[in-house]
Amino acid sequence: xxxxxxxxxxxxxxxxxxxxxxxxxxxxxxxxxxxxxxxxxxxxxxxxxxxxxxxxxxxxxxxxxxxxxxxxxxxxxxxxxxxxxxxxxxxxxxxxxxxxxxxxxxxxxxxxxxxxxxxxxxxxxxxxxxxxxxxxxxxxxxxxxxxxxxxxxxxxxxxxxxxxxxxxxxxxxxxxxxxxxxxxxxxxxxxxxxx
Numbered sequence: 535x536x537x538x539x540x541x542x543x544x545x546x547x548x549x550x551x552x553x554x555x556x557x558x559x560x561x562x563x564x565x566x567x568x569x570x571x572x573x574x575x576x577x578x579x580x581x582x583x584x585x586x587x588x589x590x591x592x593x594x595x596x597x598x599x600x601x602x603x604x605x606x607x608x609x610x611x612x613x614x615x616x617x618x619x620x621x622x623x624x625x626x627x628x629x630x631x632x633x634x635x636x637x638x639x640x641x642x643x644x645x646x647x648x649x650x651x652x653x654x655x656x657x658x659x660x661x662x663x664x665x666x667x668x669x670x671x672x673x674x675x676x677x678x679x680x681x682x683x684x685x686x687x688x689x690x691x692x693x694x695x696x697x698x699x700x701x702x703x704x705x706x707x708x709x710x711x712x713x714x715x716x717x718x719x720x721x722x723x724x725x726x727x728x729x
Contacts, residue, residue, distance in 0.1 A: 549616060550607045553623070554600055557647060560588035561596050570631055570644035583631040584624070589645045592698040599647040606655050609673060614661045618720065626653045626712040633708040641702065649705030652677065653713030660717025681706055 560568065570586025571579065590596040613619060630649045634641055655677060663670040684703045694701050 546607060546613050549613075549619065550603060554603055557588060557590075557596065557600060557603075560585070561590055561593075563589065565589040565591075565645055570634060572635070572642050575631075584627045586631060586644055587627040587647050587650050590647070591645055595646060595697050595699070598696065599651060602648065602651045606651060606658065609655070610658050610662050610666070610669075612662055612665065613658055614720065622654065622657055622713075622716050623650065626650050626709060626716070629712040629715075630705055630708040633711075634702075634704060637704040637708060638702065641704075644702055644705065646697075646702070646705065649702075649709030649712075651709065652681070652706045653709035653711075653716070656710050656713030657716045657720070658713075660714070661720055663717075663721070677710065681710060 568582065568585035568589045570582050575582050590599065607613075614622070627650055630653070634644060638644075656674065659670040659673045659677075681703075684701065684706060693699055
């Protein structure tokens with residue numbers, strides 16, 4: 535079983551390894567100059583729309599996102615083609631960042647990759663929905679339950695000690711919506727699979 539899983543995932547490990555290395559490298563940079571910032575972005579620091587999703591609150595936050603990336607890689611035996619996958623990883627942070635201006639008016643700053651991860655999971659599930667319908671629907675259902683639970687759980691809890699700060703639920707929802715849009719776009723352009 536393990537050898538089969540490893541052989542199915544081996545073509546995709548380089549992309550996940552490079553992405554993990556980039557997240558670790560970003561962790562070593564000064565996060566305050568890269569975080570999403572409601573004040574600084576309109577002042578011309580537009581790179582923060584992208585880089586705010588690559589920096590973290592601390593080591594635990596980074597490790598949780600790296601674990602999420604590993605799980606995303608392991609859940610599916612097929613992943614979108616590399617150019618589409620990379621396009622998603624550039625466009626989804628921009629979509630989430632733009633959405634945070636509207637969906638989280640109280641938010642002054644933000645750090646973390648979890649919104650992008652939620653979207654990547656939705657995107658990959660939709661990419662696989664014709665070939666692995668039941669499994670993709672299970673993953674999407676589980677994620678929907680997680681997102682709904684967060685709406686009630688995190689505002690009451692405030693700071694999450696595992697993350698080292700407040701969980702920004704809006705980023706998870708915005709990421710999932712970005713993944714949904716990317717997945718539906720990919721599905722609409724993909725040729726139909728016939729038996």
